[in-house]
Amino acid sequence: MTDNSRENSGTNSGTHSGTHSAAPLAATLDALRAALGDDAVRVGAEIGERALTDWTRHDPTRPAALLLPRSTEEVSRALAICHAAHQPVVPQGGMTGLAGGAIARATDIALSLERLSGVEEVDAASATLTVRAGTTLQAAQEAAAEAGFELALDLGARGSCQIGGNLATNAGGNRVVQSGTARDQVLGLEVVLANGDVLTSLGKMVKNNTGYDLKHWFIGSEGTLGIITRAVLRLHPRRAARHTALVALDGYDGAVNLLRRLSTRFGNDIGAFEIMWPDFYDFGVKLTGTRSPFADPHPLYALIEHAGFDSGDDGERFAAALTDALDAGAIRDAVIAQSVADARALWAIRECTAEFPVRLDAINFDVSLPIGEIGAFVDRCRAALDRQWPGNVAYFFGHIGDSNLHVTVDGHSLAGVEHHAVYAFVYEMLRPLRGSVSAEHGIGLLKREFLPISRSATELAAMAAIKHALDPHGILNPGKLF
Numbered sequence: 509m510t511d512n513s514r515e516n517s518g519t520n521s522g523t524h525s526g527t528h529s530a531a532p533l534a535a536t537l538d539a540l541r542a543a544l545g546d547d548a549v550r551v552g553a554e555i556g557e558r559a560l561t562d563w564t565r566h567d568p569t570r571p572a573a574l575l576l577p578r579s580t581e582e583v584s585r586a587l588a589i590c591h592a593a594h595q596p597v598v599p600q601g602g603m604t605g606l607a608g609g610a611i612a613r614a615t616d617i618a619l620s621l622e623r624l625s626g627v628e629e630v631d632a633a634s635a636t637l638t639v640r641a642g643t644t645l646q647a648a649q650e651a652a653a654e655a656g657f658e659l660a661l662d663l664g665a666r667g668s669c670q671i672g673g674n675l676a677t678n679a680g681g682n683r684v685v686q687s688g689t690a691r692d693q694v695l696g697l698e699v700v701l702a703n704g705d706v707l708t709s710l711g712k713m714v715k716n717n718t719g720y721d722l723k724h725w726f727i728g729s730e731g732t733l734g735i736i737t738r739a740v741l742r743l744h745p746r747r748a749a750r751h752t753a754l755v756a757l758d759g760y761d762g763a764v765n766l767l768r769r770l771s772t773r774f775g776n777d778i779g780a781f782e783i784m785w786p787d788f789y790d791f792g793v794k795l796t797g798t799r800s801p802f803a804d805p806h807p808l809y810a811l812i813e814h815a816g817f818d819s820g821d822d823g824e825r826f827a828a829a830l831t832d833a834l835d836a837g838a839i840r841d842a843v844i845a846q847s848v849a850d851a852r853a854l855w856a857i858r859e860c861t862a863e864f865p866v867r868l869d870a871i872n873f874d875v876s877l878p879i880g881e882i883g884a885f886v887d888r889c890r891a892a893l894d895r896q897w898p899g900n901v902a903y904f905f906g907h908i909g910d911s912n913l914h915v916t917v918d919g920h921s922l923a924g925v926e927h928h929a930v931y932a933f934v935y936e937m938l939r940p941l942r943g944s945v946s947a948e949h950g951i952g953l954l955k956r957e958f959l960p961i962s963r964s965a966t967e968l969a970a971m972a973a974i975k976h977a978l979d980p981h982g983i984l985n986p987g988k989l990f
């Protein structure tokens with residue numbers, strides 16, 4: 509066994525708040541082994557590659573130790589020991605995050621939730637699923653489906669990301685336009701606080717006005733306020749009739765008009781409304797080896813899902829709406845998937861982002877702006893990037909129904925340009941629009957310095973006060989978010 513010594517300096521930036529009176533690492537690890545067992549405390553080469561960095565591939569760093577607790581009780585014991593020792597702890601879920609939030613420094617202890625997994629209960633009467641934090645999103649979706657329900661949360665990383673990570677980042681994904689973000693799926697939450705206290709509010713009630721709704725402090729807090737160990741998630745009636753269409757459009761205004769047109773006709777049955785600008789669409793088509801169903805290129809593409817309950821005539825009504833839009837000149841062309849395989853092939857184009865880390869030197873943005881302003885922003889952003897770095901390659905796409913635009917700039921096309929310069933350049937464009945530097949991926953490590961673009965000094969001070977109240981020694985995910 510090789511111990512990383514505390515002298516190993518972390519390569520991530522960020523302050524080690526509260527570690528001035530830290531206990532020696534070796535003593536802390538001994539206490540952790542005594543409390544959790546040798547098998548749950550890994551050091552040195554025993555720590556697998558998975559724990560070194562997240563999906564950003566940013567700054568891989570071997571933490572001082574990796575903890576693998578099996579229960580809430582063990583998480584509680586671990587945090588009580590680390591709190592007393594002023595030892596920083598970084599919660600790790602599925603490591604699919606896109607903000608560097610789960611990357612530990614060499615002096616941090618990483619705590620993985622992977623052993624704390626499994627669905628505990630599906631309560632059909634309450635329409636709830638009680639799940640442990642380390643359960644993958646896909647496993648939770650499957651459990652819901654087996655019981656005849658649907659978990660509304662869905663995103664491309666579903667096979668690897670965990671419910672705890674989804675809640676800690678308040679993940680968005682493909683169905684926000686219909687059912688809201690991860691936050692909207694939560695009825696109850698269990699969290700272990702920095703000092704090891706277990707805050708359990710695993711209620712299944714929809715209404716509960718008994719003071720502060722504490723769960724919302726932890727959802728979206730990126731592991732800085734507590735470690736999520738269990739959750740009660742809301743289930744929805746299963747929308748068994750899904751129909752997917754790919755639509756070619758004249759431009760952004762046409763996309764917004766189509767969204768409004770379809771929402772007026774189908775209300776909440778529009779399950780996804782994803783926009784792809786041609787650079788992204790062409791890249792996705794090429795990467796997936798599919799053939800574009802359209803003979804000609806178009807200025808914009810929308811991937812639309814109608815998700816209803818009536819397998820009898822939902823498909824016909826959706827097709828009729830698109831035919832009406834075509835007749836009215838609101839769209840240029842459309843294809844509707846005729847089978848599950850067809851639908852998967854269309855979704856594969858949109859979900860080619862899973863290949864970005866492999867194919868690109870990806871500089872990712874997930875910004876949000878008022879829906880009406882996104883089209884003009886894309887034009888301005890593209891023109892500004894071209895002026896600044898002629899020859900740059902950038903991809904634009906997004907969950908437009910939820911005001912969320914993604915931009916990925918390929919660093920390979922920007923020889924000698926630091927990623928940081930590109931981040932600063934694009935984020936500065938949001939300032940006058942009061943846009944958000946993170947619609948869904950969170951702040952983590954990579955966007956920390958840009959947070960003030962989206963949050964006022966008063967908001968930041970309130971966040972810092974909450975952080976200090978819940979984690980006075982600053983041991984939980986230090987250097988992230990703030």
Ligand SMILES: Cc1cc2nc3c(=O)[nH]c(=O)nc-3n(C[C@H](O)[C@H](O)[C@H](O)COP(=O)(O)OP(=O)(O)OC[C@H]3O[C@@H](n4cnc5c(N)ncnc54)[C@H](O)[C@@H]3O)c2cc1C
Nearest residue numbers: 601602603604605609664670672673674676680681731736
């Ligand atoms: C192909 C792909 C597609 C994606 N699509 C989307 C998308 O559409 N929408 C979207 O929002 N995101 C998307 N993401 C980003 C990512 O999947 C989400 O942020 C996801 O919610 C992260 O979950 P995770 O378990 O992997 O968390 P991790 O990456 O392990 O951690 C993320 C953050 O949460 C904290 N954390 C993890 N578990 C816990 C816990 N139990 N308690 C407290 N803190 C914890 C970590 O410390 C870190 O700060 C995508 C990623 C990929 C790779």
